[in-house]
Amino acid sequence: MSPPAREEYARHEQANVMLARVAGSLYWMSRYLERAENQARLIDVNLQLLLDFGDVSDELLKAHWLPMVRSSGDEEQFFKLYETADSESVTEFMTFRGENPNSLMSCISNARENARQVRDQISSEMWEVLNDAYLFIQGANSKQIWHEGASAFYDQIKRYSHLFQGITVSTFSRNEGFEFIQFGKYMERADQITRLLDIKYHILLPSASDVGGAVDTAQWHAVLRSASALEAYRRYYVADVFYKKVVEFLIFDGSFPRSLKFCCQEMDHLIELITDSSPEANKAPAIERFRLFLEKLSNLTVDDIFTQGLHEFLDGSQVEVANIGGHLYNTYMYFPPVDLQAEIRFHQQQEQQQQ
Amino acid sequence: MLFDQYQPEDFFDEMFASGTDVRPHYKAVGEALNDVSADEFRSRQTAVETAFMRGGVTFTVYSDSQGTERIFPFDCVPRVISAEEWDVVEKGLIQRLTALNLFLHDIYHEQKIIKDRVIPPQYLLSAKHFRREFMNFEVPKNVYVHICGSDLIRDRNGQYLVLEDNLRCPSGASYMLENRSALKRTFPELFQSAGVAPVDNYPTELLKVLQYCAPAKFRGSDAPNAVLLTPGVYNSAYFEHAFLARQMGIPIVEGRDLLVRDHKVFMRTTAGLVQVDVIYRRIDDDFLDPSVFRADSLLGVPGLVNAYRSGNVSLANSIGTGVADDKVVYYFVPKMIKYYLGEDPILPNVETFLASEPKDCSFILANLDKLVVKSANEAGGYGMLMGPWASKEEIESFRKMIEDNPRNFIAQNPISLSRHPTWCGDKFEGRHIDLRPYILCGEKTVVTPGGLTRVALRKGSLVVNSSQGGGSKDTWVLKD
Numbered sequence: 076m077s078p079p080a081r082e083e084y085a086r087h088e089q090a091n092v093m094l095a096r097v098a099g100s101l102y103w104m105s106r107y108l109e110r111a112e113n114q115a116r117l118i119d120v121n122l123q124l125l126l127d128f129g130d131v132s133d134e135l136l137k138a139h140w141l142p143m144v145r146s147s148g149d150e151e152q153f154f155k156l157y158e159t160a161d162s163e164s165v166t167e168f169m170t171f172r173g174e175n176p177n178s179l180m181s182c183i184s185n186a187r188e189n190a191r192q193v194r195d196q197i198s199s200e201m202w203e204v205l206n207d208a209y210l211f212i213q214g215a216n217s218k219q220i221w222h223e224g225a226s227a228f229y230d231q232i233k234r235y236s237h238l239f240q241g242i243t244v245s246t247f248s249r250n251e252g253f254e255f256i257q258f259g260k261y262m263e264r265a266d267q268i269t270r271l272l273d274i275k276y277h278i279l280l281p282s283a284s285d286v287g288g289a290v291d292t293a294q295w296h297a298v299l300r301s302a303s304a305l306e307a308y309r310r311y312y313v314a315d316v317f318y319k320k321v322v323e324f325l326i327f328d329g330s331f332p333r334s335l336k337f338c339c340q341e342m343d344h345l346i347e348l349i350t351d352s353s354p355e356a357n358k359a360p361a362i363e364r365f366r367l368f369l370e371k372l373s374n375l376t377v378d379d380i381f382t383q384g385l386h387e388f389l390d391g392s393q394v395e396v397a398n399i400g401g402h403l404y405n406t407y408m409y410f411p412p413v414d415l416q417a418e419i420r421f422h423q424q425q426e427q428q429q430q
Numbered sequence: 431m432l433f434d435q436y437q438p439e440d441f442f443d444e445m446f447a448s449g450t451d452v453r454p455h456y457k458a459v460g461e462a463l464n465d466v467s468a469d470e471f472r473s474r475q476t477a478v479e480t481a482f483m484r485g486g487v488t489f490t491v492y493s494d495s496q497g498t499e500r501i502f503p504f505d506c507v508p509r510v511i512s513a514e515e516w517d518v519v520e521k522g523l524i525q526r527l528t529a530l531n532l533f534l535h536d537i538y539h540e541q542k543i544i545k546d547r548v549i550p551p552q553y554l555l556s557a558k559h560f561r562r563e564f565m566n567f568e569v570p571k572n573v574y575v576h577i578c579g580s581d582l583i584r585d586r587n588g589q590y591l592v593l594e595d596n597l598r599c600p601s602g603a604s605y606m607l608e609n610r611s612a613l614k615r616t617f618p619e620l621f622q623s624a625g626v627a628p629v630d631n632y633p634t635e636l637l638k639v640l641q642y643c644a645p646a647k648f649r650g651s652d653a654p655n656a657v658l659l660t661p662g663v664y665n666s667a668y669f670e671h672a673f674l675a676r677q678m679g680i681p682i683v684e685g686r687d688l689l690v691r692d693h694k695v696f697m698r699t700t701a702g703l704v705q706v707d708v709i710y711r712r713i714d715d716d717f718l719d720p721s722v723f724r725a726d727s728l729l730g731v732p733g734l735v736n737a738y739r740s741g742n743v744s745l746a747n748s749i750g751t752g753v754a755d756d757k758v759v760y761y762f763v764p765k766m767i768k769y770y771l772g773e774d775p776i777l778p779n780v781e782t783f784l785a786s787e788p789k790d791c792s793f794i795l796a797n798l799d800k801l802v803v804k805s806a807n808e809a810g811g812y813g814m815l816m817g818p819w820a821s822k823e824e825i826e827s828f829r830k831m832i833e834d835n836p837r838n839f840i841a842q843n844p845i846s847l848s849r850h851p852t853w854c855g856d857k858f859e860g861r862h863i864d865l866r867p868y869i870l871c872g873e874k875t876v877v878t879p880g881g882l883t884r885v886a887l888r889k890g891s892l893v894v895n896s897s898q899g900g901g902s903k904d905t906w907v908l909k910d
Contacts, residue, residue: 092655093700094687191486192663194672195682199485206486251700410698412686415720418732422690422721426736 097196098255099408100189104197105259107186108205111179112236113267117143117274117301118169119229124297125162133159140165142274147177166225167217179232183208198246201239208235251349255408258345262400265338268325269389269396271301276385295321302333322385323377335392336372342399343369349407361402368395431464432471433851436858442588442848443860444509455512455908458624462617463507468856474616475506475853481615487608489666489896502605503901505852508613508620509863509883516907519582519590520877522777523869525767527578530595530754531871532770534574538564538750548769549762553786556837557759558807559598559715559752563722567739569748570643571872576746577636577710578869579603579882582777584848591780591845593864594760597751599712602882603632603868604670605902607677610880613904625909627879632868633677639872640680640708643744654707657683657697661713661729671712680710690733693740708744709734715749757806757840758784781843785836794841795832798825801841803832816892818844847892850903852885862886864894865905879907 125131125139140160144153152174157164170179187209190202211231220228240260247253275298295316299305308316308324311331328334343365350356357363380388438446445456452460466474479501482488488499511519536543537554538561544551554560579600581593610629614621637656644654660671662684675682681697689696689703696703711718717727719735737743753759761782764775783790783801794801798817805813815828832839849860867881883903884894894900 092681092697092704094681094683095698095700096684096687097681098700188663191668191672194486194669195675202486203484206484210483407700413689415728415732418690419721419725422719422733422736425733426721 093196093251095408095410097193098251099404100192101196101252102255102259102404102408104186104189104193104205105256106263107182107189108208108236108239109260109263110177110267111182111186111208112233113264113271113301114169114177114179114182115229115232115236116303117271118166119226120297120301122162122166122225124293127293133161136161144168146270146274149175149177163217163221170220171212171215171217180212183212183232196252198242200242200246204235204239204242208232208239211235254345254348258342258349258403261338261341261345262396264333265335265342265396266393268302268333268335268338269392271298272322272325273386273389276389291318292316298325304331304333307331319377319381322380326380327372327375327377339365339369339372339396342396346399346403349403356406359402359406361399365395365399368392432466432468432858433460433464436851436860438849438860441846441860441862442584442586444584444848444850444863446851455510455515459508459510459620462620471506471853472856478504478506478612478616481612482608485608486669487605488669490664490668502896503887504609504612505885505887505901505903506613506616507851507853507858508904508906509850509865510906510908511880513908513910516879518776519867520879522590522592522775523578523580523867523877524875525771525773525776526580526592526595526763527575527869527871527875529767529770530578530597530763531572531574533766534748534751534754535569535572536770537753538574539566543766543769546769548765549759553758553762553837554753557753557756559750559756561715561750561753563735564739564750568741570645570741570744573643573871574748575751575754576639576643576748576871578871579866580869582865582867583780583845586846588848590777592763592777593780594757595755595763596866597755598714598747600866600868601667601670601712602866602902603636603878604673606868606878606880606882606905607632608673609882609902609904624906627907627909629878629880632870632878633674635870635872635876635878636674636710637678637680639870640678640710640744640746642872643746644707645741645744647741648707655705656680656708656710657706659683659685659688659709659711659713659731661717665712667712674710685713685729685731688731688734690731690737693733693737693742695731695734695737695743706743708746710746715752718745718749752807755807757782757804758786758837761840780845783841785832785839785841790841791832791836794839795829797841798829800843802844803828803839803841806838806840816844844892847886850883850885852887852903854887854889859889861889862892862894863903880905 121139121143128135131139137160140162141150144150144160144165153160153168156168156172156174168175168178172178173180175181187205190197190205194202215228243256247256275294295318296305298321299308299316302325304325308321311324311328312320314320324331324334326335329336329340331337346362346365436446438448445453445460447453482501482504488501490499533543543549544554575597577600579596579602581596582590583593584590606629640656641653648654657680658671658675660668660682662668665671672682683697687697688706689698695706695709697706713729716724718730719732720727720730721732722735723730735749738745738749760779761784764779767773767775783794785791785794794803798815799820801817803815803817808814815824817825847862847864850863851858852861863883863885865881865883868878870876883905884900885903886892886894886899887901888899891899
C-alpha cells in the first residue's frame with residue numbers, strides 16, 4: 076500500500092505548507108460569499124423592477140420570478156414549499172430558506188462554516204465580517220425585511236461581501252491561500268454572470284413586438300444593475316441601453332471586473348500561479364480546454380453569439396467554467412479521504428510483523 | 431456606589447477582608463469600579479458579550495439539534511492575586527508538576543515508588559488510564575506532561591488547595607487570553623497604574639515547549655514542524671484549538687489530514703506530503719489511533735502510536751499521563767512530592783478519603799449525606815454526589831455503586847469555595863470561584879501569571895463548570 080501518486084513528499088518548508096483541506100475551504104468560503112452577493116443583487120434589482128410595471132397579473136409575476144428559481148436548479152424544491160411564485164414566496168425562498176441550498180442564508184452559513192474550518196488561516200477581521208453577516212441574516216426574517224424595506228437589507232449583504240473582499244486584500248498574505256480565494260471568487264462570478272444573462276435571455280432576444288419599448292429598456296437596465304454594471308456600461312458606450320450592447324458588455328468587455336471575459340482571464344492568471352506555471356500541469360486536458368475557450372472568447376463577436384443562440388452559448392460557457400473549476404479543485408484542493416478501515420488493517424499488520 | 435450594598439457574608443471573600451474592609455491588592459480596582467454607575471456597568475457588560483459573539487469566541491451546545499453557539503459568560507469584575515500570594519502558588523504548581531513528571535517516568539520504568547511501598551501496587555495497575563504498552567518507553571526530553579491545567583480552590587481560610595491536576599488535554603487557555611483582551615477594551619481605566627502581569631506570552635511559551643520536545647531523531651536545520659490535532663470543527667473546544675494554532679502560527683489538522691507511512695507522520699498538503707515532528711494533540715489517548723486504541727474512533731490517525739513509539743513524532747501531552755489524573759492516584763500526590771523531591775507540598779490537596787481503604791470506606795458510607803463523592807475518572811463535574819444537597823435516591827444509588835466498586839470512588843469534605851464580587855444584573859453579589867492556572871513544562875517549567883478564574887453564576891452554587899452555569903473572569907496577578 077502506498078500513498079496516492081500525487082502525494083509526493085514535499086520539501087520541509089513550514090511557511091509554504093497548506094493543507095489540501097484548507098485550500099478547499101478557502102475556495103468554498105470565497106465562492107459562497109460571492110454567490111450570496113450576486114443573489115442579493117439579483118433579488119433586489121428584481122424587486123425594484125416590479126415597481127416599474129405597476130399593477131401586474133399573477134401570470135406576469137410568475138414569469139418574472141420563476142426563471143430566477145429555475146436558473147439555480149431549485150424549482151422542484153421551491154414547489155415543495157410554495158404553491159405560487161410571487162414576490163414574497165420567491166424572495167423568502169431565495170433569502171431565508173435553509174431547504175434551498177442557494178438561498179442567502181445557506182450561502183452565508185456555508186461561507187462562514189468554511190471559514191470556521193480554517194479559522195486559524197484567515198485574519199480575525201475576515202472572520203468577523205463573515206460572522207457579522209451570519210449573525211445579521213440569522214437575526215432577520217422575511218416579514219421584517221418586507222416591513223423595514225428590502226433594499227436596505229440586500230444592500231447590507233452586498234456591503235458585507237465588499238468589505239470581506241477589501242479586508243482580504245488588505246490582511247491576507249499573498250500566498251497559495253490567496254490564489255484559491257481569488258480563484259473561487261472569479262469562478263463563481265463567471266458562473267453567475269452567465270446565469271444572470273440566461274434568466275433574462277428571452278427579453279434580450281429581439282422580439283417582433285415592443286423592442287426598444289419602455290418595458291424592455293427597464294429590463295435591460297435591470298440586467299446591468301444586477302451585475303453592478305450600469306454605470307460602467309454608460310461610461311463605456313455613452314449611449315442608450317441596447318440589448319446587444321448589454322450582452323456584449325457583460326460577456327466580452329475586458330476591463331469590467333464582472334464580465335465573463337474578465338473573470339476568465341483572471342482565472343487563467345490564477346491557474347498559472349496555482350500550477351506554478353509547471354509545463355506538465357499545464358498540459359492537463361482540462362487546462363488546455365479552458366485556454367481554447369478563452370481564445371474563443373477573444374475571437375467571437377456578439378453577432379456570432381446571437382447567430383449561434385444566446386442560451387446555447389451561455390449553457391456552453393457554464394460547462395467550461397465548471398469544468399476548469401472541477402479540475403483545479405480535484406487536483407489541488409481535494410484529497411480523496413483515506414480509507415480508514417484499510418489504514419487500520421495496514422497498520423495492525425505492520426505491527427504484527429514487527430513483533 | 432456599586433459596592434455599597436455588597437455583603438461578603440460568612441465566606442472567604444477575595445476582595446473584602448470583612449464588611450467594608452477592602453484587601454490591599456483590590457484597592458485600585460475597587461475604587462475604579464465604584465466610580466462606575468450601574469447603567470454604565472450594564473452597558474459595558476453587554477458590549478463585551480456582543481464582542482465575544484462577533485469574534486466567534488463561543489462554544490457549541492449539543493443539547494439542542496441546532497448546535498447553538500453560546501458565549502462562555504464573562505464577568506467584568508477581575509479577580510486579583512497579589513504578588514506574594516502568586517509567588518507561593520507558582521512555586522507550589524512547579525513543585526507539583528515536577529513531582530508528577532518524575533512519578534510518570536518512574537511508573538513507566540522501574541516503579542520504585544511501588545517497590546518502596548509509598549503507593550500500593552493495586553492502585554496503579556488498576557488505574558483506567560495506565561498504558562501498559564508504554565512501559566520502558568523513552569519520551570523525548572523525559573517530559574510526560576507538557577501542558578497542565580490544575581484546578582485550585584480556596585477554602586474558608588483562604589488557603590489554596592489543589593482540587594485536581596488535569597494532565598491530559600486541559601482546556602481554557604484561550605479564554606484566559608480572550609478575557610484579558612476583552613477587559614482591556616471594556617475597562618481600560620481599571621488597568622491604569624494597577625500593574626497587571628501580562629498573559630499574552632502563553633502561545634509563545636507553548637510553541638517553545640512543542641519545539642523543545644521534538645523527537646531526538648529530528649535533525650532538521652529549521653524549526654520542527656508542529657501541528658495542533660483537533661477532533662474537528664464540531665468539538666465544543668474548537669474555538670480554542672483554532673485560536674491557539676493561529677496564535678502560534680502552526681497548522682491545525684484533523685485526523686483525516688494526517689497519514690502514517692514508514693512510521694512517520696505526514697500531513698496532506700497542496701504540495702504533497704509534509705512530515706510532522708510534533709503534535710499538540712487535543713484528542714484523548716483512547717481516540718488517537720484506531721489501529722491500537724478504540725477502533726471506532728473516527729478522529730484519530732491509524733499508525734500514529736507506532737510512529738510515536740518509533741521516535742519519529744512527539745506528542746504533547748505524552749500517552750499515558752491520565753493515570754495521574756485518577757482521583758485515587760491524586761490522593762498520593764503529596765506523598766510523591768515528599769518521595770521524589772524530599773520536600774513538603776507547598777499546595778496541599780483537599781482532604782480525601784479512599785473508598786477502597788476499608789476504614790475510609792465505612793466512614794464514607796456512614797456520612798454520604800455530608801460528603802462529596804467523586805468517580806475516580808470523571809471530570810467536568812460529572813459522576814459526582816454532592817451529599818448535603820443530594821436526594822435520598824441519589825445517595826442510595828451512590829451507596830450501591832461504592833459497595834460494588836470501591837476502587838472507583840473517593841470522597842471529600844465539601845469545601846466552602848471562596849467568593850468574589852460578581853455582576854448579577856443590577857449589582858454586585860458574592861459568587862463562588864475557582865482558579866485554573868496553566869503550567870508549561872519544556873526546557874524549564876513556567877506558570878503563566880494568571881489563568882482562568884471560573885465563577886459559579888447561580889446564587890449559592892459551587893459548580894463552576896461552563897456546562898453547568900459557570901462563567902469566567904479575567905485573572906490578574908499583580909507585579910510587585
